[in-house]
Amino acid sequence: MMRFYMLRLLKQKSALAGLIIILALIGGGICAQILSPCDPAQQHVVKRLQSPQAGYLMGTDDLGRDVLSRMLHGIRVSLGVGIVAVGIMVIIGTLLGLTAGYCGGLIDSIIMRFVDIVLCFPTFFLILIVIAFLEPSLYTVMGVIGITSWPGLARLVRAEVLSLRERDYIAAAKMLGLGRARLIFVHILPNVISPIIVAATLGVGDAILTESGLSFLGLGVQPPVASWGQMLTTGKEYIHIAWWLSLFPGCAILITVLAFNLLGEGLRNALDPKQL
């Protein structure tokens, strides 16, 4: 079965491209230490703002740090934030969606009204409020993005559960006297897993984009840890004289987020029996 979906996924060129980019990024992130030509935090003030050249393939920044090395280390931040934030989102969103859909009644109403309320706020606004009042750090960013992005997923999961709940096989399982937890996690959850996978993949892209925005505003990952968004802040200062400081991190964010979105769309098609 896995093989079947895998083939359907890989048949789509854009999804395949997305997958290859993501694997390359993961590899680059893991091997950042080995691949980097320099220490990302090592400053050479004499060699500041060098344009791309042999030795500094992507140039150097305002403190003479090697941009390529910082880019490689930035992968860790972006992917780390993306994956942890989405992990939090998936856990909260799935649990609340399952509960609301399965229990129905008052519990459903309360959870869904809460989802409606949160969805009325622009996510970035909520994130900004919380982050601005906390100590900005890598972990704050992961947590805050995670706990503000689950409502959409909860709504999705609930809708799926509602349609599954009435199926005969669930009635049969109930008749066999299965407990509620077993029913939900063993019989319902596996059938709502595909929209969750799709939402999670798209969510990683979203989270990376949000992280870069926060870091750009100085509210995300703090120096000296290298992150792409924060590199863009430096790039903005020197944009007239050092184009490479803005171009490379921006393109990196674009390509990474694009890869996750293409993969997510490919997964949606591959997991949807109506497609292809």
Next chain:
Amino acid sequence: MINYFFRRLLLTIPVLLGITLLTFLVMHLTPGSPADTMTDMNLKVSAQAKSRLAELYGLNKPLHVQYVRWLGRIVRLDFGNSFRDERPAIRKIAERLPATLLLNILSMGLILIIAIPLGVLAALYQKKLFDTVATIGVYIGFSIPAFWLALMLMILFGLKLGWLPLSGLHSINYDDLSLPGKCLDLARHLVLPVFISAFTGLAGLTRYTRSSMIDVLKQDYIRMAYAKGLPRRRILFHHALKNALLPVITIFGLSLPGLIGGGFIFETIFAYPGMGRLGYDAIMARDYPVVMAVGVIVAFLTLAGNLIADMSYAIADPRITLK
């Protein structure tokens, strides 16, 4: 029908209350009180003065009392005065709201004009070159960091080419211009923000129109129309598009918070005098009354947008039975 609208309207009341409660709680449970921000920089402030300030703003009362008081005031649209310049928060918002609405209505219009034909064409040429290019194009828009795109375009069109102004909404000499001159000046300032807002918001609607159109084209009544020998153009626009566009209304309603709230970073970059920048500045300065006012008003606008979308959908689709 009227009965349905009325009930739908009643259902928004708990959501409205929830919006105010959430805004209130988020602001009050996060560490740091406004009395601190006002006095942090001043070493001479005594504990007594601080508690006087807290008393003045009612910060020493229990939370629920504060909430009910605050709610009582915002019903009368009194959001309190800004901590920064003592002006009423609602007035500050009233100044910024037109700029944000202008930007969002223009970019929503642009999104509709581009996304629907693009989605329809992509559906017609499914899996052909056009579809692939359109898909990748809208995905790039969806994936690009808006603030970075803003920076790049500002550099290109504002500095290198000098075609467009860099920031703000008016030139310095705006007041001296004639009416057509004023319009042109405004248009030149709006080009980049509207373009970026539309480009980054294109994906949802385009993809939705595409898949909705693909679904509709597989329906029996479309095959029937072909079998009757109707011209292709008539089938596409009269039979297919009408049905394919119905769900688009809902999607459009759902994309509202993104449009209204998406501007937080790039309004700041463009120094655009809108709600996003007001909200950002207020959050950074811990200007409680303004932050809460922006939050509540943006959420209300979104709720109203969703409500209008729901109701238009109900009117547009005769298959929906209104109970």
